[in-house]
Amino acid sequence: MKVGIVGANGYGGAELLRLLHHHPYIEIENVVSHSTKGTSLT
Secondary structure, eight states: OEEEEESTTSHHHHHHHHHHHTOTTOEEEEEEOSTTTTOOOO
């Protein structure tokens, strides 16, 4: 399943990203954050 995360710069978004990254059936397509626009996600 392809997913996108909106609001990834907050604690909840970062935790959701961490959990979904390790899920075997999830492919992260988009990560959106207005306050950290243009910064690399590491």
